[in-house]
Amino acid sequence: MKFVRHVEGKTTLFVPQASVTVDPPPTSPVFFNPAAALNRDITVALAAAGGGRTFCDSMAGVGGRGVRVAKEVEGVSSVTLVDFNEPALRAGERSARLNRVAGRCSFELSETNAFLASRFGRDQRFDYVDVDPFGTPIRHIQAALAATSDGGVLSLTATDTAVLCGVQEGTCRRRYGGSPLNNHFHHETGIRVLLGAVARLGAMLDIGAEPVAAHSTRHYLRVFVRVRAGASRADAALKGVGSVSWCHHCGEASSGVVPSPVCPRCGKKAKVAGPLWVGKVTEEETVRAAARAAQEKGLARAATMLGSLVGVDGFPPWSFSLERVCSALKVASAPEDRVYRALAQSGRRVARTPFEKTGLKTDAGYAEVVEAVRTAARSGI
Numbered sequence: 145m146k147f148v149r150h151v152e153g154k155t156t157l158f159v160p161q162a163s164v165t166v167d168p169p170p171t172s173p174v175f176f177n178p179a180a181a182l183n184r185d186i187t188v189a190l191a192a193a194g195g196g197r198t199f200c201d202s203m204a205g206v207g208g209r210g211v212r213v214a215k216e217v218e219g220v221s222s223v224t225l226v227d228f229n230e231p232a233l234r235a236g237e238r239s240a241r242l243n244r245v246a247g248r249c250s251f252e253l254s255e256t257n258a259f260l261a262s263r264f265g266r267d268q269r270f271d272y273v274d275v276d277p278f279g280t281p282i283r284h285i286q287a288a289l290a291a292t293s294d295g296g297v298l299s300l301t302a303t304d305t306a307v308l309c310g311v312q313e314g315t316c317r318r319r320y321g322g323s324p325l326n327n328h329f330h331h332e333t334g335i336r337v338l339l340g341a342v343a344r345l346g347a348m349l350d351i352g353a354e355p356v357a358a359h360s361t362r363h364y365l366r367v368f369v370r371v372r373a374g375a376s377r378a379d380a381a382l383k384g385v386g387s388v389s390w391c392h393h394c395g396e397a398s399s400g401v402v403p404s405p406v407c408p409r410c411g412k413k414a415k416v417a418g419p420l421w422v423g424k425v426t427e428e429e430t431v432r433a434a435a436r437a438a439q440e441k442g443l444a445r446a447a448t449m450l451g452s453l454v455g456v457d458g459f460p461p462w463s464f465s466l467e468r469v470c471s472a473l474k475v476a477s478a479p480e481d482r483v484y485r486a487l488a489q490s491g492r493r494v495a496r497t498p499f500e501k502t503g504l505k506t507d508a509g510y511a512e513v514v515e516a517v518r519t520a521a522r523s524g525i
């Protein structure tokens with residue numbers, strides 16, 4: 145197979161030629177996805193903000209993430225890259241040499257869980273573990289949590305978005321133990337279902353898993369959690385697990401520890417998502433520091449993405465869709481900035497949701513959003 149040089153961030157990687165000429169890139173014999181550059185940029189920024197020294201890229205492929213961390217994150221002294229695909233790992237070794245970070249990188253030809261299980265010992269864990277599978281990360285979560293040091297960070301990618309975002313509800317319940325929502329805030333709900341599963345799997349091991357950051361695209365969901373050792377931290381984390389109800393009849397949403405199957409506004413049957421994470425999805429100081437780190441490193445899109453997460457925890461765990469409200473009101477459209485202004489004028493906070501393509505987050509209820517859309521649509525005529 146032919147490998148070519150490919151520059152990402154400040155690193156030159158050896159990647160399969162087909163991965164930069166064919167879209168989507170082939171998954172075999174070796175996989176590399178140039179479109180995941182933003183995903184890796186955000187990892188670099190959060191690793192830089194986190195201050196850990198040891199990093200495990202537990203599904204490394206050609207080492208795009210691990211080699212970049214070794215090269216671009218000051219303070220990381222050792223990166224361990226794991227994969228059961230030998231040609232992929234060999235390409236990673238070549239990239240490490242090319243970037244002069246081979247001394248900081250070690251390569252393990254191994255199954256991920258088998259390797260992580262060999263690093264459960266207290267002095268053998270990593271300050272940072274990344275799990276980046278094809279599909280669901282669920283079967284690797286406990287091994288990865290247990291191989292992350294107390295105070296360290298675990299990051300997970302899930303590409304089974306159809307499952308977590310509500311297209312395959314039964315599979316989501318079986319796989320993650322929580323119900324998703326197939327609506328206009330399905331990505332946020334998917335992120336929260338995944339975070340809820342991580343918190344519950346961690347609690348079984350006396351580990352508290354507290355969110356640091358999360359982001360999503362159409363193709364994947366990504367979460368970062370801080371690992372805290374101890375039964376009391378595990379109990380504390382479980383307090384963040386609850387449910388979100390959404391009424392498809394009238395548009396109202398609510399959340400709480402106990403599921404609310406009846407809409408508080410119209411009294412009809414609501415759809416209940418969960419158990420899922422209803423607590424904070426960010427560690428705000430870390431996200432701010434990561435946004436700054438991304439800016440300093442010239443990773444502009446990562447800086448914007450991370451910046452958009454700042455303040456998100458001031459809002460309830462859902463968003464509203466202007467298109468949906470407009471269609472319910474039978475108005476053609478309402479200019480977004482006018483809707484925002486109308487809500488702000490009635491003392492409400494409002495921001496774009498960072499988790500969906502469109503949608504707004506606000507501390508206002510559905511009725512107030514409807515009123516703001518009416519006002520905006522009128523003044524738009």
Ligand SMILES: C[S@@+](CC[C@H](N)C(=O)[O-])C[C@H]1O[C@@H](n2cnc3c(N)ncnc32)[C@H](O)[C@@H]1O
Nearest residue numbers: 203204205208209227228229254255256276277
């Ligand atoms: C999505 S790719 C990783 C991409 C890489 N992290 C990057 O950012 O370029 C998934 C990789 O995980 C490896 N993999 C999947 N399941 C594995 C397992 N159980 N043990 C070891 N490697 C595994 C595959 O060989 C593949 O290289």
Ligand SMILES: [Zn+2]
Nearest residue numbers: 391394407410
């Ligand atoms: Zn209702």
